[in-house]
Amino acid sequence: MPRTVYFFATCLVDMFYPNAGLAGMALIKREGLKVIYPRNQTCCGQPAYNAGYRDEARKVAAAQLDLFPGNHPIVVPSGSCAGMMKHHYPDLFFGKPEHAKAVDVADRVWELTGFLTDVLNIKLKDLGEPLRVALHTSCSTRREMGMAHAGESLLAQLDAVEVVEQTHKAECCGFGGSFAVKQPEISSAMVRDKTEALRATEASLVVSQDSGCLMNIGGAIEHQGEGPKTQHIAEFLWERTRER
Amino acid sequence: MSGEFHDSVVKALGDDALRQHLRRAMDSLIEKRLAVFPDQDALQALRRYGMAIRGNALSKLPQLLERFEARCEENGVHVHWAETTDEANKIVFEILQSNDVKRLVKGKSMVSEEMGLNHFLEDKGIECLESDLGEFIIQLAGETPSHIVMPALHKSKQEIAELFHEKFPDIPYSDDVDELTAVARGILREKFMQADAGISGVNFLIAETGTLCLVENEGNGRMSTTVPRLHIAVTGIEKVVEKLADVPPLLSLLTRSATGQPITTYFNMIKGPRQPGEKDGPQEVHLVLLDNGRSRIFADEELQATLRCIRCGACINHCPIYTRLGGHAYGTVYPGPIGSILEPQKEGLERLGELAEASTLCGACGEVCPVRIPIPKLLNRLRWEGVRQDGTGETSGQGRRRKHSESLAWKGWSSLASRPVLYRIAVKSACRFRRLLPQQLGPWTHVRKAPEIAEKPLRELVEVQGFTDE
Missing domain, CATH: 3.40.50 (Rossmann fold)
Structure with a gap:
């Protein structure tokens, strides 16, 4: 270690x-x-x-x-x-x-x-209120880094958190950096589908490992109106387990 | 390309029915593939094997092609080489002409699509009938394939029923798949018997034996290559493998990755014309080997991986962009991820370089490719080729995607982000004056709220929290 x-x-x-x-x-x-x-x-x-x-x-x-x-x-x-x-x-x-x-x-x-x-083989103790959460594992975390298991297993350690799964969960949110600027129409169609799938889970929070996805998904949800909040998974894990 | 691609993207995205249809089709293909690869370790081992077989073949491509040609000549197959699609079309036409062919049937072949063979021959007064059901449908509709394995994938059952009803008014309307298939089969049987020649593609060429392998499900490939007295196969020079033993693993990868089938209904191994005493098979077999830019792709050590492709279409089936657009929006012969690396190299970056940019680099394609073509990496490479200015390398249209404003912006960004002190000042200022920054960021904010800059950047907060830098 x-x-x-x-x-x-x-x-x-x-x-x-x-x-x-x-x-x-x-x-x-x-x-x-x-x-x-x-x-x-x-x-x-x-x-x-x-x-x-x-x-x-x-x-x-x-x-x-x-x-x-x-x-x-x-x-x-x-x-x-x-x-x-x-x-x-x-x-x-x-x-x-x-x-x-x-x-x-x-x-x-x-x-x-x-x-x-x-x-670190970290062990988390959940100190938060019951909450329904969806995880959008970023494509790079999932495929390039091969770390899809990590986010899932960290959330699973939180006793009061119910993790819900969106349809097509392994599909890209449509961010893609310059892609979102160069191909805005395709990007918009992708983030619309992604937010629809996330909304359908009735999660109150969507967490992700990547700021780009959060900007895309969170920005779209806010633009659409009421919907789940978005947060970086690190911030969520820390808030849930911090001794106050 | 730019305006053209944009227009077709907007058109495709506006077609809700098409998008729903594509999503269902892709979901089902993804599921079927998963079901025939139950063991992840076995799949990964097989993919590595497939990559090695194709990589080995490409590493000695010129020698293998020579060996293959020699075996073919021994077997009585005439081999023709075509550098361009024009040459390939002319070769085919001359063979047909010298055999006095008026009517021919075709098995599915993407290389013949590349050549525009049907139009070329029809202009010369030769009737070409597509005998693969999907190809038959789009030929009736006057369209091009929207998928390399399932060419009529974009059409719903109802659309096909209406098309048949319009083209064959004597036959009663039906939207029953079996009945529609029977209609096509009835028409095609007649044509097979009348055809003077059959044209097919090829999946693998075996250098060791001079064998042409053809994978299909409908039997039309076997009919096209055995019933008429003349058979002409067309394919790309990259399709060769070294030996017979290379074929079973590739075949297994191909059919599982493509349609989730452990094996197809038909697998044809063609080794030459009818031999004395045989009761069927063509009198004459020709093979046209097309280059059409492949040698140039071959010349680049990294981009050469493009040529490993065995045309299964798994990258297409898993692509979130293709799922939104369908194949026609790409405006190319090969759509989807494989098309986005192949077509810009074939046709030049100037015209098709945009396709390499139309990807989020999500990696879904590379993850499923049965011969492990690093598609996202090659897309990235082609983006570089599009803007690089050093004039090295083989890629056609190099540097032609470079835009002055864009390159200035990246230059400015790199000057700033490579100077930590300056960068710190810039970030702190952006945070301090964040309320003054625009909230409308072009198309980004058409469907999203602008991202909110923090009151204080992390680099300031860490100092307060006592994290040190040593």
């Missing part, structure tokens, strides 16, 4: 969901680990990478590589940013001087929920 971790919070959590970042760090800290937040972190580079702008992505990614000098796991509260660092950094820096460093970083990257279950 590691004693120290680096927390790479991601640009979206930094600006839009800071409480999710704090919660993620608090969950790890409560297990007795030291959590280091490298203050010079910015963004993993994924937005440019997925838009095809690899030079620009590499420039930003290169600026992250020196943030993790110790041999500690790097925990990321997002499946897609973790996927970028774990699976695409080695390709992005192939043939470049930083390649070895990029591979070393990639080897140490964990998506947060996967780290909590597979590394």
Whole structure:
């Protein structure tokens, strides 16, 4: 079991969901680990990478590589940013001087929920009121990182939480980064179907591992009117289990 | 492409009946596939095997094609090479002409769709009748396939019934599937007997034996390739495998992934024309091997994986974009994820590069591909090819998707996000002045509320909470 971790919070959590970042760090800290937040972190580079702008992505990614000098796991509260660092950094820096460093970083990257279950084997004690919750496991967490089991098993540990399953639960919500901007009509159709499926569960809360999905799903639900709230899974887990 | 694709997307999304029909069809295909792969470990092992077989074949493609051609000549199959679809069409026409063919029947072949073979031959006065039921339906309707395995997938039973009623007014109206099939069968039987030639596709070419393998469910493939006195097969150069033993695992992956069948009703292994003493089979067999951009794809070590495809359509069946649009909206011969990597390479990024952008990179396609083509990775690669400017590589239309405003925006972003001090100031300012930022963000806010910037960014809060950076 590691004693120290680096927390790479991601640009979206930094600006839009800071409480999710704090919660993620608090969950790890409560297990007795030291959590280091490298203050010079910015963004993993994924937005440019997925838009095809690899030079620009590499420039930003290169600026992250020196943030993790110790041999500690790097925990990321997002499946897609973790996927970028774990699976695409080695390709992005192939043939470049930083390649070895990029591979070393990639080897140490964990998506947060996967780290909590597979590394820390965390045990949660639910202190909250009964609640009906749906989980949208982000595509990157599910497929790229192979960590769909993590979110499900964490929620299952919460005694007063009833987890409900939406139809087509493994289907993408339609975010896809630049996709939502370049193909807005298809993206809209996908998020409409996703929100319909989530509403049909009558959950009062939808949680997810990725800020992008939350922005998409949460933004759509709010635009439609009344509906379930959305929250990053880290924030939800922390709120449910925090001793006050 | 841009305007064209956008228009067809809007049109497809406006068709609620089509979308519901597609969703039901895809759900059922997904379920059927799952049911025939009950053991996850076995599935993953088989996928790795399939990838290795196809990868091995591609790694020695030129040699295998030579060996295959030599075996074919020994077996009495005439092999023709076509670099372009025009060449392929001409070759087919010349063979038909020298055999005085007026009428022919066709088995299903996506390569013949690639060639536009039917139109080409019909313009020359040769009647081409599609004998696969799905192809027969869309030929009647004057449409193109919307799916590479189930070409008439977009049509409901009622639509097909109405189409038959309109085209064959003498036959009583029915929307019973068995009756409709019987109508088609009756018409086709007659045509098989009259046809001067049969044209088919090929699923696998075996280099070791010179065998052409053809997978089908209706028996029309066997009829097309055995009843008429002349058989012409058309296929892509990438379809070759090294040896006979490579075929069973690929066949198993193909039929399970495509339609959830452990095996198809028919599996044809064609090794040449009728031999002395045999009672059936064609007098003459020709094979046209089409390149049409495949050599260029082959030349790139990473993109070469595109050619591993065995055309099962599983990526299509699992694609959330295809499920929303259907196949016609893509405006290409091959729709869905495989089309979005194949077509831009075949036709050039300038014209079709947008297809590589029309994906969320959700990974559903790559997860099910029986030969493990990393489709999301290749989509990403093609996005790069579309905007890169270093002029290396083989992909046609490289750099032609680059837009000045977009590249400036990414340059600005990368300057900021690679300078931590500057970035910190920018993020803090954005949070401080968040109320002044626009709440309308183009199409994003047509169906969503704009995301709310936090009062304070995490980078400020961590300091308060006492998390250090060392």
